[in-house]
């Protein structure tokens with residue numbers, strides 16, 4: 001028998017992996033509906049939330065749907081049960097389902113949608129298709145009495161703090177003496193009011209990203225025994241990682257356009273794709289962006305991609321970009337459905353860390369509105 005895990009606890013752990021702060025302002029990510037103060041019974045991962053997907057979740061007895069596309073992308077003014085969306089919401093609520101979406105935050109996070117797409121094509125020498133901002137690094141140093149060193153370090157590193165390249169839980173430790181004198185108003189954990197105190201303390205230093213600061217401070221607040229914990233946040237000039245969307249990278253071996261199309265179809269399990277550009281072109285450098293990537297065609301050209309794989313391309317812009325020499329594979333928006341397996345992996349890792357075990361169902365519903373005949 002595994003210990004119960006509340007949906008809000010699971011979502012807090014998911015937030016560490018895919019922070020909502022990374023989403024674009026216009027997006028509608030995170031909790032879409034439901035009661036997060038409910039014990040989790042299981043998870044269903046899906047690209048879209050349709051009625052068939054909701055039926056599947058009910059049938060499988062899971063109460064959390066983790067989707068990529070938000071169910072309520074456009075703000076609603078009323079919930080009319082006679083509409084498709086209204087009926088869907090009614091069904092979710094009556095069946096106690098919680099719906100949570102990670103959309104552009106998952107597109108942008110390191111190791112998210114676009115990295116996973118590039119992984120599947122084994123692209124090397126990878127860079128961002130569109131560079132958006134640099135992740136700022138911060139040095140966190142926190143001074144803690146010896147007795148609480150382990151517990152604080154464990155709580156911080158569990159959040160992914162102290163990750164450097166392929167190394168996790170990186171911390172530098174220095175012993176020292178902390179001196180202080182509690183005032184009349186203080187409620188000291190160690191020492192007496194109005195008496196000078198000296199305590200053997202440890203300074204723990206971590207490299208953290210700017211996004212991790214608020215989580216780190218709430219952990220210090222929660223775990224540090226002192227009434228007023230001492231810590232420093234020092235902005236660093238070290239170059240941080242660049243964040244952005246889409247990926248560009250090289251194939252290990254150049255390949256002609258037609259065999260490459262076949263490879264893309266096989267890799268992503270696609271029945272058909274629309275292509276444009278020169279049929280005899282040799283493909284070495286590949287740009288890929290899941291979803292509707294039409295507005296980034298010039299970025300793909302600038303990054304010297306031979307082909308750009310994305311979805312939702314329209315007639316005229318495809319015509320224009322192909323004339324400039326960039327080949328296009330419109331693999332459809334449904335290309336993104338590979339995230340169903342990737343979300344499962346993320347959920348499994350969270351269960352492993354939290355010592356829980358619940359069913360994770362990868363939706364079998366094909367939510368692609370298009371089919372090839």
Ligand SMILES: [Zn+2]
Pocket residue numbers: 069290291292333336
């Ligand atoms: Zn999408």
